[in-house]
Amino acid sequence: MITTLLIIVLLVLALYIFLQDPRFGKAPAGARLELIQKSPNYKNGKFENQHFTPDLTEGYTMTGVLYEFIFKKRPHRIPSDIIPSVKTDLLNLPLDQDILVWFGHSSYFIQIEGKRILVDPVFSGNASPIPGTTKSFKGTDIYTVDDLPEIDYLLMTHDHYDHLDYKTILQLKPKIKQIVTGLGVGSHFEFWGFSPEIIIEKDWFEKVELNQNITLYTAPTRHFSGRSFKRCNTLWLSFILETQTFKMYLGGDSGYDTHFAEIGEKYGPFDLALVDNGQYDIKWKYIHNLPENVIQAAKDLKTKRLFPVHSSKFALANHPWNEPLNRITELNQNETNPISLITPKIGELVELKNKNQQFQQWWKGLK
Numbered sequence: 001m002i003t004t005l006l007i008i009v010l011l012v013l014a015l016y017i018f019l020q021d022p023r024f025g026k027a028p029a030g031a032r033l034e035l036i037q038k039s040p041n042y043k044n045g046k047f048e049n050q051h052f053t054p055d056l057t058e059g060y061t062m063t064g065v066l067y068e069f070i071f072k073k074r075p076h077r078i079p080s081d082i083i084p085s086v087k088t089d090l091l092n093l094p095l096d097q098d099i100l101v102w103f104g105h106s107s108y109f110i111q112i113e114g115k116r117i118l119v120d121p122v123f124s125g126n127a128s129p130i131p132g133t134t135k136s137f138k139g140t141d142i143y144t145v146d147d148l149p150e151i152d153y154l155l156m157t158h159d160h161y162d163h164l165d166y167k168t169i170l171q172l173k174p175k176i177k178q179i180v181t182g183l184g185v186g187s188h189f190e191f192w193g194f195s196p197e198i199i200i201e202k203d204w205f206e207k208v209e210l211n212q213n214i215t216l217y218t219a220p221t222r223h224f225s226g227r228s229f230k231r232c233n234t235l236w237l238s239f240i241l242e243t244q245t246f247k248m249y250l251g252g253d254s255g256y257d258t259h260f261a262e263i264g265e266k267y268g269p270f271d272l273a274l275v276d277n278g279q280y281d282i283k284w285k286y287i288h289n290l291p292e293n294v295i296q297a298a299k300d301l302k303t304k305r306l307f308p309v310h311s312s313k314f315a316l317a318n319h320p321w322n323e324p325l326n327r328i329t330e331l332n333q334n335e336t337n338p339i340s341l342i343t344p345k346i347g348e349l350v351e352l353k354n355k356n357q358q359f360q361q362w363w364k365g366l367k
Contacts, residue, residue, distance in 0.1 A: 023129050023166035024228050025159065025188030032201070036183050039203050039235070041220075046232035047183075049222050051257055053286045060283045069318055076320035081366040083139035083312060086347040091149050098246070100350040104140045104313030106163060106253070106276070112352060113213040113243050115152040119250060120163040121145075121172065127162035127314040129227070134162070137321065140313045140346055145171040153210060156181035157252025158225050158236035159188060162314055166192070180208055180216060182235030188227070204237060205266075215242045219263045221254035221276075223287050240267045246352060249273035249301055253310065255286040256293035260300035269302035272342065272352065278311030278324040288317075291327035298339050304355070306332075307342035312363070322363040329361065 028036055036042050056062065088101055093111060101109045103121070110117040125141050128134035145168065154176045156164055164185070170192060179189055179199045186199040200208060208216040217240040225234045239250040240263070249263065249270045264270075275297050280288040288310075289297060298306040311324040325343060332338045343359045344350050351357050 019228055021129075022192065025164075025166075026191035027230055027233055028184040028187040032184060032187055035201075036233075036235075039183060041204060041235065042183075047225065047235050048232070049224075049257070050220055050259055051222070053222055053224075053255065053257075055224075055284065055287070057283050057285050065283055072318075074318050074320060076322070076367060077315045077318060079137050079321045079366055081138075083137050083366070084345050084362050085139055085142045086345050086349075087142050087147075088347050088349055090143075090147055093149075098352040100272075100307075100352055101348070102307075102309070102344055102346060102350070103143055104136070104346045105278075105311070106157070106274075106309050108274070108309070109148070110241070110248075110352075112241070112246065113211075115211070115214060116149055117153045117155060117241075118148065118151045118172075118176075119155045119239075120157055120252075121154075121168050122162060122165040122313075123171070124165050124167040127165075127316065129161055134314055134316065136313050137315075142347060145175070148172070148175060150175050150177065152177050154179045155216075155239055155250065156185055157221070157238060157250075158182060158223065159185050159227055159234050160225065160253070161227070162316065163253070164188065164227075178210075180210075180239075182218070182225075182237045184234030185225075187234070202237070203235065213243055216240065217242070217267060219267070220259045221252045222257040222259065223253045223255070238263070240270075242267075246271050248352075249275075249303060251275045251297075251309075253287070254289060255284075256289050256297060260297040264301040264303075270304065272305045272307060273298060273301045273303035274307045274309050275301075276310045277308035277328055279314070279316035280319070280324070281317050291324060291331055294328055295331050295335065295339075303339070305340040305342055307350075312346070322366060325361075325363050 095114045098112045106120045107122050108119050125136045183201050186201045202218045204220045206218045219238045221238050223236045225236050238252045241248045247270050253276050275294050276289050277294040280290050308328045345362045
């Protein structure tokens with residue numbers, strides 16, 4: 001009995017010490033917490049989605065999900081082939097070139113109106129606080145922080161590890177001029193040594209004038225947040241990026257809900273929308289879109305082109321690694337009026353204003 005108790009105490013102590021690691025960030029406090037508490041989306045001590053959002057779909061349990069994920073892994077969750085990619089020289093791109101470069105999953109670089117924007121960068125090769133547990137696929141890490149120019153605006157959709165990566169953020173620190181994120185997320189950045197003066201935190205449906213040519217709006221997604229056991233103490237969001245001639249929807253992680261139609265009505269139509277399509281399962285359909293939801297979301301958003309993201313770099317669900325791109329392509333082809341899909345290789349230049357740019361189905365034939 002004494003031995004068992006001693007083991008339990010040691011395990012609890014080890015967990016406590018592990019959670020003190022700076023990678024877990026810092027919960028909002030002080031003036032930041034006071035601002036959060038004034039948000040209409042903060043209720044009963046946490047942020048809430050617009051509609052009731054259970055972690056799991058009705059009829060499923062966390063025990064069952066964990067058992068399946070550990071003991072019933074489906075084939076090809078992790079590719080055996082090397083993921084193809086293109087190494088674009090980002091340091092020497094002409095500033096008048098409006099482009100997007102995807103780094104896999106939900107990380108990407110935008111250059112528009114002479115400004116450089118980085119969204120949810122993860123270059124550490126891991127999407128988990130536990131080293132070596134959620135490793136990136138072979139071939140997906142051809143870029144490092146050294147390959148990036150100075151970043152005018154770092155946009156963070158939420159604070160999960162596959163979007164807000166501690167190691168990457170520390171390496172980026174000298175290059176970041178300004179950060180725009182949801183309420184509370186700035187607490188992590190300030191804890192990691194960033195000046196509060198460069199951090200802009202916003203609630204849903206707020207406006208940020210980046211400069212005279214670029215305007216950002218913040219909008220809801222249907223998801224959650226948290227970097228340790230405390231959940232939903234920071235806000236998750238999406239962005240609308242607007243110039244005089246171009247409009248983009250930069251979606252964070254989300255399950256399907258009425259917010260897509262609301263955003264389409266309020267801010268659309270869009271020239272391009274980036275929507276979460278990957279790491280899904282019917283068991284957690286409320287917090288991650290299924291591919292058929294992505295097609296509907298594109299219609300709701302009134303977008304001319306659709307870029308499905310959140311795939312092709314990490315295995316965070318039990319589906320084959322290339323299923324998200326296969327399913328979205330097949331579903332789109334069956335539409336009466338198919339939408340123009342943007343499916344570049346990692347690192348391939350996407351010309352933002354070239355409506356006729358074509359992309360290969362590069363994932364076909366890979367295992």
